[in-house]
Amino acid sequence: MSKAKLGDVAKHAGVSPTTVSRALNNRGYMSDKTKERINKAMQELNYFPNEVARSLHGGKTNLVGLLFPNVTNPFYGEIVTEIENALGQRGYKSLLCNTYNNPKQEEQYLNMLLANQVDGIIVGSRTKPSNVYQKANLAVVAIDRIISAKVPIVRSDNYAGACLATQYLIDQKFKRIALFTGSSKEEIEKGDLRVEGYIDTTKKHNLPQTICHIDFEQEDMYQKQRVLQFLTQNPKTDAIFATGDVLAGIVQGCTQDLGLKIAIVGYDGSKVFQNLCTNISTIRQPIEDMAKLAVDLTLDAIAGNFQKENKEFVLPVSLIKRSI
Amino acid sequence: MSKAKLGDVAKHAGVSPTTVSRALNNRGYMSDKTKERINKAMQELNYFPNEVARSLHGGKTNLVGLLFPNVTNPFYGEIVTEIENALGQRGYKSLLCNTYNNPKQEEQYLNMLLANQVDGIIVGSRTKPSNVYQKANLAVVAIDRIISAKVPIVRSDNYAGACLATQYLIDQKFKRIALFTGSSKEEIEKGDLRVEGYIDTTKKHNLPQTICHIDFEQEDMYQKQRVLQFLTQNPKTDAIFATGDVLAGIVQGCTQDLGLKIAIVGYDGSKVFQNLCTNISTIRQPIEDMAKLAVDLTLDAIAGNFQKENKEFVLPVSLIKRSI
């Protein structure tokens, strides 16, 4: 027995297909009696409307693409979860795309999403913006990333967060505070607010700046190697600000391996991180708020509501203090 | 300028729509010359076929639903990432659904997925199986969960893993090994291999069994409260096996708060956990293998390949030793 379709329901209920459609979409007049009869028929035939057909006709899929590096990182896991949640509550479905920060991969996914007629896209991956974004006349919202003048950005206050983290370490009288970041030198030159916050704050207190770049695309072991190397080459380091919690965790593992006692502050503050690393301070991004705002903006744009140019939504961060 | 469609490409290339379709689907004969002309036209018009229309016609969406509690837990985050990855490589798209282990929510999602004509579903959430699974004539694969006799299961060797964890603690001469689990008493009575492994192994060595149930649906603070309460009420506890890494992390935080030094072994062994908690031993599930196998089974089932009844695929685990 194959899937029941609208016509089958009509026959079974003894009404016309149009009437069934009217019942489904609450259009025109309809007596309670026939409405019930149709509902009964739908139940008996286990009928549900084919959303693909609906989408084709209506030109709307209620689908939103989620472009993120991947969801193993608890920050992305949490924000994707909250986004999916907010979308689901408003009748939208989430197409998950792990770009691994690979521009080629991202472009492929982007084309796939367009071909699948998604109504909107929320981008959290950190590659160079593809020109496909321009082509598409689509609702796009970026998480902490510049795509184009037309794409609104939702992010936490990276600069203030970095200042907060650095200042916190300075307040504890640390003098040689190193920065660990996933950004390369080239990326930093283009502007990286977390790095700038660190630099400005250390400079203000006449403290030295030392930056260690970690390439996230490399293997875990390689990353650790890199951290260990840095720590042995910079033995006077007494505190570290890591621009991401996963990195902070890796760094902490290395300091422990070396028997060092170095204060660490991370960035992100996902719930899982807070539970797993109870001894690393961190800057908490308001992940849930960011997710909800991103979804609101996306759905507004889908609804065709006015979208201001170059709009940035910067949400406040907070410091979560933990003792080693 | 709205989206180009197949007919537009045909006009622009000076051929018939059928020819364009033939070019797209590599059917029939076609000279290289017209093929090129068509490709050029597609590029110039920025054309890509509407997958919704294709799906409607072909009765195939290349869509797979992913039903998981959520992706904040690194284990789920990692397995979902790997699944999405494997699916993407084989031309399938992932529809992410966070059930939060809520049966009602799961059922709603299930109906949504059916309405959207997904070709298959991979279920990792841990609710009671909905009867919608029976109704659907669909490719379904479960991760570590019994759904029905027809649904194949991919899981790690929970029993062996639990024995391994417990034995490891016993080998270290611990005598009062407590079990922390997210399962309720009722769930355990229905069968929980991780719990059974713990019980059998402790019994074999004439050690006592002490089980603490933590309700994951509760707030983090409540969970901590519960752990602290247990630890103060059972002060002689010298080791703990937690049936999940996130739980293990929470437990470790509590032991630190209480100034206790208790050995902990977790379960899951996601990469992120290994990086963040460098001092908690754990049982590593072969997450990538599980994901790939689940995808293989799903795609096999979609292809209509023979699916044996009641098939369970149990993959081996390993112990990752860490010192406190």
Place this chain on the structure above:
DNA sequence: CATCATATGTCAAACGATTGACACATAATT
């Protein structure tokens, strides 16, 4: 020269629903 493979075209049906136009009831309201 007959035959066949190649290359393209025309046409229409199909996928499963939605929607607008219109007709025809019946019942309630002036």
Place this chain on the structure above:
DNA sequence: AATTATGTGTCAATCGTTTGACATATGATG
């Protein structure tokens, strides 16, 4: 009695693509 609101039906077009049937034309092959 005339008008209006309500309830339902028929019919056909539409969404964008695929596909099968069939026609036609060219060049190559036997």
